Amino acid sequence: MGKFTQTLKLGFKSLMVQKLRSALAALGIFIGTTTVIWLVAMGEGVSYDAQQQILQLGAKNIIVRTIEPRSSEDADERVKTYGVTRADYRRILSNVPTIETSVPIRELRREFMVKGRRMDAKLIGCTPEHLELNRLEIARGRWINERDDRENVVVLADGTARRLFPQEDPIGQKVRVESDVYRVIGQTKPREASAAVGGSLDAREYSSDAYIPLKTFQHRVGDQIMTRTGEGFNFKGEIVELTQITLSVRDIQDVDVTASIVKHLLESYHEQEDFAVVVPKELLRQAERTRTMFNVLLVVIAGISLLVGGIGIMNIMLATVTERTREIGIRRALGARRIDIIQQFLTETLVLTGSGGLLGVLCGLLCGPIFRSLRSIVATVSPDILPEIVYTLEPRIALWSVLLSLFISLGVGLIFGVYPARRAAYMSPIEALRHE
Incomplete structure (x- = not known):
């Protein structure tokens, strides 16, 4: 030494x-x-x-999303039908026993108006389980529940509420969405946006959302959406029933098997590639x-x-x-x-x-x-x-x-x-x- x-x-x-x-x-x-x-x-x-x-999506979740299929060059459809349907949703629940909870949604970009103030926000038709699934919290008022089916009620995200009601409490106020009027029953707390995950999921912005019951969406907005193309009376439309279904299984070991069954089940009833099955656990790997x-x-x-x-x-x-x-x-x-x-x-x-x-x-x-x-x-x-x-x-x-x-x-x-x-x-x- x-x-x-x-x-x-x-x-x-x-x-x-x-x-x-x-x-x-x-x-x-x-x-x-x-x-x-x-x-x-x-x-x-x-x-x-x-x-x-990715973890925010849930390691035990399976996400089924509607995607717009590629149109052929010869296609001249005025109204295009595609995506996940309510029949698919019922079929999945009745044939896949490993599913514990399921949350369907339909979303669409709409213009909101209140006393001359206007803003574009995402109108989301959802079920009561949507709150917990997306880790949303209520700042004031309440969330939608089963009794609100077909009722014209809306829960505003924090950013949407601040834009439409900068100086007042939105609870109980009326909001016009296109030709419909909704009563505000709640406002969510601010939530950070989620970034895009590879090419599987787009970025998700929660600050400019508005949530209504799914059945209200189906009744008031409907499945068919028409948009003007160019000048005159040229319109093009699409029929989409559900934008996304989030499925949660009981055990994480069942995720891969369940996702495979769901994908096979959907492929049996869809002639075109108009859906995507995303497994957050696989994204994590x-x-x-x-x-x-x-x-x-x-x-x-x-x-x-x-x-x-x-x-x-x-x-x-x-x-x-x-x-x-x-x-x-x-x-x-x-x-x-x-x-x-x-x-x-x-x-x-x-x-x-x-x-x-x-x-x-x-x-x-x-x-x-x-x-x-x-x-x-x-x-x-x-x-x-x-x-x-x-x-x-x-x-x-x-x-x-x-x-x-x-x-x-x-x-x-x-x-x-x-x-x-x-x-x-x-x-x-x-x-x-x-x-x-």
């Missing part, structure tokens, strides 16, 4: 002779180590946000795989930075060996063994890489505060220069990245220090003493 301490002290003393050169050599390792931790932290932050969005691949890529990129730093260390140590040739010859003449010379130069190399690695870890652990400070500065100078995701991104330090970067930095020092150390140790003592 005493010998190791003496070698360590000698290594520090030798490095301090050339402070600037030693600092620049350690800088490459410092940058590489910090880069590993920072890149992985950013990747983990992005991955965490994506996984949270895909997100995990993507995250792993992304982290491997980031570590490889950052590892290259450490490799470059290691080459710099090797170059510095080779120069050091040349400069200290006479010192090596004197030590060998005084009885120092080759292993002693190797230990000395390896110790110096490890001190360089170890110090650079430790400083890099410290800087890496400050990733969050530094990132937030830089984001605030850039946002103050030019708010539009940063993508929207940057404002919500929070770096998440991964312990494995800290340990890995430190391990790699020491490994780089060991690998790139062996050749200079061996070159010094196997130098001829006589030739070394002659060196000027």
Whole structure:
């Protein structure tokens, strides 16, 4: 132990002779180590946000969505019929015993009017279970219930209520939607929007919604929607019964089997591809795989930075060996063994890489505060220069990245220090003493 301490002290003393050169050599390792931790932290932050969005959909849920099929070039349909139907909904419930709860919805973009104020909002026909499924909370008033079937009542989302009733309580007020008038019975609390999940689910904005009973939607709005195309009396329409059905199973183990049964059942009654079955659990697995691949890529990129730093260390140590040739010859003449010379130069190399690695870890652990400070500065100078995701991104330090970067930095020092150390140790003592 005493010998190791003496070698360590000698290594520090030798490095301090050339402070600037030693600092620049350690800088490459410092940058590489910090880069590993920072890149992985950013990747983990992005991955965490994506996984949270998927988890909000429910790991035990199966989402059946209506999608508009691709029209053939020869098609000239004035009214197109497609999507999930109420018959599909009843068929699924009667044939799939593993389903515990089910929530159908129909949604449509409509213009809302109150005392001269107008806004476009999403009118959603839903059932009472929709509140809990989407983690919505009531701010005032109440949610729709079974007794509201076919009644002209509406629950406004927070953003919709603020736009239509900026200075007054909306509860009990009347809202005109096209030719129908609805009475406001409730208002939901603000809820963050959900981002798009790959190509499977679109982004979901909850601030500009309005909720009415599903049967009221069917009775007042209907399934057939006509829209004007161009000038004159040219209209094009579509018949869609349900926009989405969310199914929840009793056990997460039943998700894949249930989704397969539902998809097969729908394919038996649909001649065109006008629906999609989305399984959040599968999306979560895909997100995990993507995250792993992304982290491997980031570590490889950052590892290259450490490799470059290691080459710099090797170059510095080779120069050091040349400069200290006479010192090596004197030590060998005084009885120092080759292993002693190797230990000395390896110790110096490890001190360089170890110090650079430790400083890099410290800087890496400050990733969050530094990132937030830089984001605030850039946002103050030019708010539009940063993508929207940057404002919500929070770096998440991964312990494995800290340990890995430190391990790699020491490994780089060991690998790139062996050749200079061996070159010094196997130098001829006589030739070394002659060196000027």
